[in-house]
Amino acid sequence: MKFPKIFIFTAVIGANILAGPALAVGKKNVPKYIGETCVVDEQDPYEPHMRIDSGEYKGLCVNPTLRRSAQRLSVEEAQKYFPGTKDVVVANFSHDEQFWIAEIPFQQIDRILLQVEYFPVALGMEIAHTQFRVNFANGAKIRLKPQSTQQKTQTSLTLDGMIFSVENISPFGEAFDPIKGLFDQYRTAYRLVSLEQKYDWMVLTNGDWVEQYEFNFSPMEARLILAEGLNRGTKNSIGLSYNTLKHSCITELYAIVDKVFGVKAKAQPFNPNLAPTEFFRRGHLQSLQPIVSFNDEYKR
Numbered sequence: 001m002k003f004p005k006i007f008i009f010t011a012v013i014g015a016n017i018l019a020g021p022a023l024a025v026g027k028k029n030v031p032k033y034i035g036e037t038c039v040v041d042e043q044d045p046y047e048p049h050m051r052i053d054s055g056e057y058k059g060l061c062v063n064p065t066l067r068r069s070a071q072r073l074s075v076e077e078a079q080k081y082f083p084g085t086k087d088v089v090v091a092n093f094s095h096d097e098q099f100w101i102a103e104i105p106f107q108q109i110d111r112i113l114l115q116v117e118y119f120p121v122a123l124g125m126e127i128a129h130t131q132f133r134v135n136f137a138n139g140a141k142i143r144l145k146p147q148s149t150q151q152k153t154q155t156s157l158t159l160d161g162m163i164f165s166v167e168n169i170s171p172f173g174e175a176f177d178p179i180k181g182l183f184d185q186y187r188t189a190y191r192l193v194s195l196e197q198k199y200d201w202m203v204l205t206n207g208d209w210v211e212q213y214e215f216n217f218s219p220m221e222a223r224l225i226l227a228e229g230l231n232r233g234t235k236n237s238i239g240l241s242y243n244t245l246k247h248s249c250i251t252e253l254y255a256i257v258d259k260v261f262g263v264k265a266k267a268q269p270f271n272p273n274l275a276p277t278e279f280f281r282r283g284h285l286q287s288l289q290p291i292v293s294f295n296d297e298y299k300r
Helices: 011-019 021-025 074-081 197-204 219-236 249-261 272-281
Strands: 088-095 096-104 109-120 126-136 142-146 158-159 164-167 186-194 209-214
Touching: 074 088, 074 096, 088 142, 088 197, 109 219, 109 272, 126 219, 126 249, 126 272, 142 209, 164 197, 164 219, 186 197, 186 219, 209 272, 219 249, 249 272
Parallel strands: 088 186
Antiparallel strands: 088 096, 096 142, 109 126, 109 209, 126 164, 142 158, 164 186
């Protein structure tokens, strides 16, 4: 199964308009806040509490239960959860629809893959989401510990890999409207997510096709790229506006890679469907030919 890669942004915007309220509204999920605050879980010390400060959603809390930026912990904080660790420890790692404290073996990161998730918009057209898949060498594992005493799983877990993904977040649910995305209606989450949760969402729930491409980054370059992405999430949490054209899933990936390689760009291409072509043009992909799809490789 393969979707065509021809994409005209204006056509997708037009299709989005024709699709009407069903696409624009989608599934809504309003958390149960405590009183007039933006707090949902008082036992979660890393839950972000923020309100939208402009546009249609002004004054509403940014939903903290769906997507969050991963937050790198200080050495002192990291030792509380993983005594003696010398690895990177983060909060708000997403797995099994819960948020975790994660010990990430950064020095064992050896490869990044570009993932391009194609999903239909309307009238037979499609748009894409782009993200980085992170692989570890020597059988290294991510270790997870519960972040809140209220989450459903209280046992520690281990994982083989993860995904770095820049995504929109709003007061409500999962739907993304590219037109609203032009007017600062969303905020930005710099996520670290387990392969399992992403596969379940992209493939099992949505039925989307996810292509994978091999970067030619060295292990050191891969670590620097992931560190820069994590730094952005740690610094900004979910405070930055998401913009379909200027600050999106793909423009941030370009910007992060450019920062590591010392490239200064005034603006980044905004079409996520053309990400493989653009990364190849910049000399970062081994080939324009995708390797095995995530759908076929990671069957659950």
